[in-house]
Amino acid sequence: MRARILVVGVAIALVAVACGNSGSSNKTSSTIPVGGSTASSIDPNSLKQHLPVTAPGVTDTEIRVAAVVTKTNNPTGGDYSPLGDGINAYFKMINDGGGLYGRQLKLTNVRDDQLGANAQTIQASLSSDKAFATFGATILFTGAKLLGRANQPSFIWNINPEMAGHNNIFGDKGALCFKCAGHVMPWVAKQLGATKIGIIAYGVSAESTDCADGIKASFAKYPTAKVVFMDKSLPFAAPLAAQVTRMKNAGVQFIGTCIDGNESFTLGKEMKRQGMNAVQALPNGYDPDFVAKNADSFENAIVSPQFVAFEQTPKIPEIQKLDEWAQKIGKPVKEVTAAGWVLADELVTGLKLAGPSFSQQKVIDALNSLKAYSDNGFIQPIDWTKQHQDPLGHPEFQSELDCGNFVKVTAGKFVPVYAEPDKPWVCFNRTDPTVDTPQHLSFVTP
Amino acid sequence: MEELISRIFVGMSYGSVYALLAVGLVLTYKTSGVFNLAYGAQAFVSGAIYYDLRVRHEWPIPAALLIAVFIVAPLLGLVLDRGLFRYLRNATAIAKLVTALALLVAIPQILKLWFGQNPAAGTQGIVPKGDVSYNPFGDVFVSRNDLATILVTLAAVIGLTLLFRYTAFGLQMRAVVESARLTELAGINADRVSTASWVLCSFLAGLAGVLLAPLFSAVSDLNYTTLVVVAISAAAVASLSSIPIAFAGGLGLGILQQILDRYLPTGSVLASNIRPALPFIALFLVLIFSPALRGRRELADPLAGVDPPPPAVAATVRSPVLTNATRIFGVVVGLGAAYYVFFHASGQWLDIAIRATILAVIFLSITVITGMAGQISLCQATFAGIGACATAQLATRFGMSVLVAMVIAAALSALIGALLAIPALRLGGIFLSLATFAFALFFDNVMARFDWVGGGVVPEEAPRPTIGFINFDQSDKAFLVLCLLILLVISVLVLAVRSGTTGRYLDALRGSETAAVSIGINAARARITTFALAAAIAGVGGGLLAIYERATNYDPNFVYFQGLIWVVLVVSLGSRSVEGAIQAAAGFFVFQAVIINQVVPWLANNLQPWYHMGQPPQTLAIILLSLGAFTYAKHPEGILEFNKRKSLEAIQRLIDRRSSKGGFTSAEGDVVDGPDAVGLPAAAGGPAS
Secondary structure, rough: EEEEOOOOOHHHHHHHHHHOOOOOOOOOOOOOOOOOHHHOOOHHHHHHHOOOOOOOOOOOOEEEEEEEEOOOOOOOOOOOOOOOHHHHHHHHHHHOOOOOOOOEEEEEEEOOOOOOOOHHHHHHHHOOOOEEEEEEEOOOOOOHHHHHHHHOOOOEEEOOHHHHOOEEEEEEOOOOOOOOOOHHHHHHHHOOOOOEEEEEEEEHHHHHHHHHHHHHHHHHHHHOEEEEEEEEEEEEOOOOHHHHHHHHHHHEEEEEOOOOOHHHHHHHHHHHHHHOOOOOEOOOOHHHHHHHHHHHHHOOOOOOOOOOOOOOOOOHHHHHHHHHHHOOOOOOOOHHHHHHHHHHHHHHHHHHHHHHOOOOHHHHHHHHOOEEEOOOOOOEEEEEOOOOOOOOOOOOOOOEEEEEEEEEEEOEEEEEEOOOOOOOOEEEOOOOOOOOEEEEEEEOOO | HHHHHHHHHHHHHHHHHHHHHHHHHHHHHHHHHHOOOOHHHHHHHHHHHHHHHHHOOOOHHHHHHHHHHHHHHHHHHHHHHHOOOHHHOOOOOOHHHHHHHHHHHHHHHHHHHHHOOEEEOOOOOOOOOOOOOOEEOOOOOEEEHHHHHHHHHHHHHHHHHHHHHHHHHHHHHHHHHHHHHHHOOOOHHHHHHHHHHHHHHHHHHHHHHHHHHHHHOEEEEHHHHHHHHHHHHHHHHHOOOOOOHHHHHHHHHHHHHHHHHHHHHOHHHHHHHHHHHHHHHHHHHHHHHOOOOOOOOOOOOOHHOOOOOOOOHHHHOOOHHHHHHHHHHOOOOOOOHHHHHHHHHOOHHHHHHHHHHHHHHHHHHHHHHHHOOOOOOOOOOHHOOOOOOOHHHHHHHOOHHHHHHHHHHHHHHHHHHHHHHHHHOOOOHHHHHHHHHHHHHHHHHHHOOOHHHOOOOOOEOOOEEEEOOEOOOOHHHHHHHHHHHHHHHHHHHHHHHOOOOOHHHHHHHEEEEEEEEHOOOOOHHHHHHHHHHHHHHHHHHHHHHHHHHOOHHHHHHHHHHHHHHHHHHHHHOOOOOOHHHHHHHHHHHHHHHHHHHHHHHHHHHHHHHOOOOOOOOOHHHHHHHHHHHHHHOOOOOOHHHHHHHHHHHHHHHHHHHHOOEEEEEEEOOOOOHHHHHHOOOOHHOOOOO
């Protein structure tokens, strides 16, 4: 399968993360949201109430969920099965506190879709696992329609544009928009003092080329720098020697990349080889081990994680809890683990809002009523009343805030940059015509 | 100028590796008649082992190199020759190609069971600090890895030259390359020379594999299997016969690739799609326009022309009693399966039944092109993809009825198939297969990326149809019935074509093209018709799959690698019969769902206490099914057909024993004696017909 074989869809994850201009984050009102989910409005006593519930995966003692991940054949090299670690860590925290509605939360099965068999694997999970909810972290989300039709609460690490249009599928971001212009990249360029921008992307991946178009559109809309080089026709695993030469000759200072981590490494090596001093925006680079091993090639690169970076200080409460409970189940914390944690919180938030006589539909409806879900400030707030829809050409489906938080690679380690104490996020009102008025924010509930 | 020189240096680095691979390909082909499509997979073996030893276990470079290149690589060549290809000396070119295809599919999957399923990042070259670069002048940068690659290749070429020119063994090898038979007449053991050549070629593949690794950021089988296409282009430039031209071709293509990479525009839609596919386009153009290849089939045994035609399929020559019994058995099994699927099966098994039915439709296209026309097409998945894309586009963008769209999509696939066939069929044999391979890669990398083909970031939607009061969107069981009906129609069509004029023409052409042409059979027309028909059938299957999944989903369903697996599966199980295709499709899913997912873990977890197996790697199914293709040379009729013959023979003997006449009635109603009546081949115990 895999085909690439499947060279194809390959860059998806990378690209999705790369583009700071995706249609995610924030809330409906023009007021900056400061709270997370609305779980705080729930009566704590009701959470201990045990009522009979007839729903798939729910017994008198358990609420069972399943997961489908890409563990093998991932052309980017990633193993997304640690999503289950994040879910299990969160569930342990809930279960050790007495569970929810007198029931324990249990992740019963984590299936590997092996890249190319997502639809079959989700079908198998829907048929056999009899789960209340399905979690996912996958490269090719061909089973999105199945989950949509099953109307089961579903929670995915959102690197998949296929998520759009399904009101029962939730993520750590709203529906993605690769081509949408955003404030973040032009603002970072401005911070770096870069005036000449290069963009590189795969020609063999629609996501990648759209991402390149999105970056270009961002600099066209917020012209802090000029795009002087753009190559969105790379073959997979390209050597990049010619591209680096051309960027060097064009005086590129900042490179927006829509490629995977391995190709970013190739880019870093080639830049070093040719003595080119430019800063890479790393697409899928929030991987401390990978960056540490290849420190020389990534020095000064800028990474914008989907959630508050672990390195931000002081650590927000949600990261402290993640660290604590991941340690209790004996698992390391990685990017995908954090995604699992956030998604598990999203499910639990939905369950809490649905009440003791919860059902799948009630959970879906409850989550879709949230206008600023943020897992207590771990991620940018998501307005689930509208962010299920593809925002391309429909700005009304975009959040009103455009945010990022940043780390810089220094001697093989991530160092937070551009943040203010207790305010890790740099945000812009979506309607702001410039990048001159960033707001430093935290979405942690006081 | 400095940039140009810089590009040439980098290009030489790539070109050197391509050249090594191209030389190995030509050498193997010339000495064994095997066009080793698995050569990239062999290179991957050494690349992965070197990575494991050097990066994961931090072995010193010489030790890692010694194991990966000087021990494992030659050993692999020896095993392949002794265990496999020596038995294929007199096999048909298709048998050799199918075996190489099976290796291409199986070797990386087997290795990945140990190496890990995902690409491994952080490759290292064969010199310390390989990334350190030198800047002799201007903007010319050459890394230590580049220099090492170029120098090692040069050393290898000098070594090969010395071997060929100044050693007795080299002389023998050159003689075998020219004519194995004449060489044997001179008292030289051509088999031994061929074995040595396999060892040597495998060594070259291993060397190339290790040298290629640092050119990428990660060790991945995809890098090797895809980029070996360039080496194939170079080998094709050399008409698979000249080692120096193959070497120069590889080197030249590497340099050309870098120069084009530098000077072609980067922003246009055309460039965006064409540049990544340059190797595949180059291969296709070389194959189509190289005068040396035109009309050339393959290394042919002069006696091939007098080989007997393949025996008729067992189903056509068995006795009426057996035919009826088989049909009754088939109906009973079919009804039993249908009863289970429709009344008891879970959604997962219903899903499996639908996918197997759709895959059977696609597999029938392989029955047509390979089983009937005797050609190996490696782009049937692409035709299915074209059907899927066109169905979705016509239905969604133009509001057409999805079933009408599917029919039009099938016609479009047929048209593209015919257009491809016109130039490609002049090639024939392995060159035709390579042309279809290049087309598949081209379509995957270029055409499928256009929004108006694959749909772009989100695959184009394909709605389910509604016929009268039946809404297929609401019922997967109803959709299964629709799929079964379509399979039935296509099966009848294939049987009609097989027993009709075109089928008989193709039979004649397979027996002796010269004789067939001499009696007025238009070989080109018959083959183009077959190619178009096969493409249309694949298009129907692809359209059905898109409708079932409600979206095109090109990448997980139709990329070239899927096509390779399909071909291997169908030809190894039986490409000549309709039931072969159906059983291959059913087996593909059932084997995975039952044997791999249930039996293997059960056995693993109940036979020993110390190891718990969770979800077994699904590649296990691909490996086991691919290994089945190794029987192709011995049983070109397919494993199922072979066993069917054996079963028929056993049953027939039983009938004979009980028959007072001692004979039995053939399909034609004649009373004959012995196993001749079922047309049993020598391998099955009967005489060759």
